[in-house]
Amino acid sequence: MNTQTNTEVQHYLDGMRDALSDLPAAEVAEIMDDAGAHVVEVAEEMGDEFSLAALIDRLGTPRAYAEELRVAAGYPSPSSPAAATGGGTSFVARLAFWSLVAGTVVAFGFGFTRGDTLEATVLVGLCTAAAALLVFRQEGLMADIAALPETKAVKDALARADRSDVQRAFASLRTFQPVWWVGRALLIAAGGILVYRPAFGFLVALALAALSLVAGPKARTDRRWLWVSLPSTGFALGVLLLILGTLMTRWDSYPISNSTSYNAPPPTPANIYVFDKDGKPLTDVHLYDEDGRPLNAPWYGCDGDNRHDNRYPRPRVVHDETGCHETPGVPFTVVMPTVPTTTTPPTTTSQPTATESPAPSTTPSAPVTTTG
Amino acid sequence: MDTSQLLKGVLDLAVLAVLRKEDGYGYDVLRRLRQGGLDDVGDASVYGTLRRLYNAGLLTSYVVPSEEGPHRKYYSLNEPGRERLLESGKTWKSFARTLDDLLGEGA
Structure with a gap:
């Protein structure tokens, strides 16, 4: 196709694109892909006999072509330019x-x-x-x-x-x-x-x-x-x-896993006190469940500060006439029951288990070791 | 009677029919329709119909680069398109029979 033909075909295509300009750009691009290629092909077939007039004679004016295509494609009809004034x-x-x-x-x-x-x-x-x-x-x-x-x-x-x-x-x-x-x-x-x-x-x-x-x-x-x-x-x-x-x-x-929300919520009593087998209270104990997840629970202090951890026992928060107090420590003492010889010592103590590994003691109540 | 009026109603069916056996690009479809005897079919109508069938999900398209000239967008019938062709074909046949009967030997 020579340059002259090229320009005139381009002119025709521009006319078509103009007449379709109210449609979405992507759709116009698709149409021009198809129908534009068609116009080019028709022009090429004409060879030496090509002229814009001949092209219009064959396909109609760009506007008419666009209009026919529009009707067949079911696009909304173009808006009348008169209304735009x-x-x-x-x-x-x-x-x-x-x-x-x-x-x-x-x-x-x-x-x-x-x-x-x-x-x-x-x-x-x-x-x-x-x-x-x-x-x-x-x-x-x-x-x-x-x-x-x-x-x-x-x-x-x-x-x-x-x-x-x-x-x-x-x-x-x-x-x-x-x-x-x-x-x-x-x-x-x-x-x-x-x-x-x-x-x-x-x-x-x-x-x-x-x-x-x-x-x-x-x-x-x-x-x-x-x-x-x-x-x-x-x-x-x-x-x-x-x-x-x-x-x-x-x-x-929930940094560990999302599944925690499906399990039963961990037991969160207001406070937990732990004693070793001598009845000695343990402080700063960290609690975990069977999967190694910390048994975190919220704790609210006096001046609005709060923690969310698994460290027990928590300081007690007492409100009285003088205001709010945080009291650390254990508010009571316990007497440990005597351990019978036939049962193993309670495993809930914080004693290292290695010290209990010797054969069960023959002295029923006396502690074997002291807690460190 | 002007066949172009008749064509408007059945161009969908005709386009689907010529794409049944073989995929084709726009000009291809146009040529097949003309060769099939639909001389009056307008170029732009065929392209418009192809776009409408494509937007309705009855055709799929793919682009094939051509050595000379612009690349060509081929259209092919997909499953919904085949179903539509079958349905519309049945409707058309029964319609044509009805009209034949009405006309009788008068035509």
Whole structure:
């Protein structure tokens, strides 16, 4: 193909792209991949007889070609350019655009803060819903929105990203889009459970989840669905971050294993006193269960300081008329029962077992060793 | 009667049918339709139909680089596409029979 032909074919293709410009960029790229290649091929077949007029004679004007394709593909009809001139519509367009942005941001915040921003969310949510209604009902609004300088800025930024390596990586992720749509719906439903439990709000979340499931594939070819799809994504990401954050803090407080939460909680009496077999109280004892896990329990001191450990006995906290006192030590003494000869000595003492290994003592009550 | 009006309703079926035996890129599909006797089929309509069937999940696509010219995007029928072809084929056949009966020997 010579340069002249090339330019004219390019011109034709530009015309087509222009006529499809209201569709999502990814879809336009797919169309141009197909139909653009077709135009080039037709032009090549014409060989020497090629001229723009001949091409238009064969395929119709770029606009007509785009229109025929649009109808066959079932894309929404293009907005009439006449509507784009009114000053009022550009205000509505701007409102719709910024409602979408605000709706997405607030939906994210709502998901992430577990519904703390209820008032703002309801307000902005209503705006976004109204904008979505407008976008679907008012013909030509999409063209107005596309003509806004802020939309163009976003488009330019996306186009720049399109050429970068990052985008190439993302392009391969497009295959997994349906997985994300399902995941998003699940996250929204999960958000409904986290925030509201079984209440009216939960039903709303379920309905939104279903709607977002529809919006995913639709938004691919029809930008109007972005007004559903983007806020859904915002909310889902917020819930996702919230869940991840909760899991992280869980892991932090249960460093050994998560399964502790499924076992019976460790016995945590207010205090534990340990005596050796001579009745001597032991202090600074550390307690563990059969799996070697520390039997941690919280302890609250007088000035609000607290610990979470397995060291016993804890200082006693006494409140009286003079205030709060922390008293270390053991408040009572015990008399150890006499150990019968036939049984092994109690194993609960802190004595090293090596000293008990000799044959059972014949003297029934006298201690064999002293504690160190 | 203008066949292009008739075509609108059955272009889906025709495109699915020509992709049944062999995958094809857009121009390929167009040629097969024309060779099959659908002379009036519009170029852009075929491309649009391919996109719609693809977006509806009835086709899969893959790109084959070509030595000369732009690379080509091939479309192939997947399982839902085959099912749709079978269903729509049945509907069409019964519809065509009905119309034949209505026309009788008058046509």
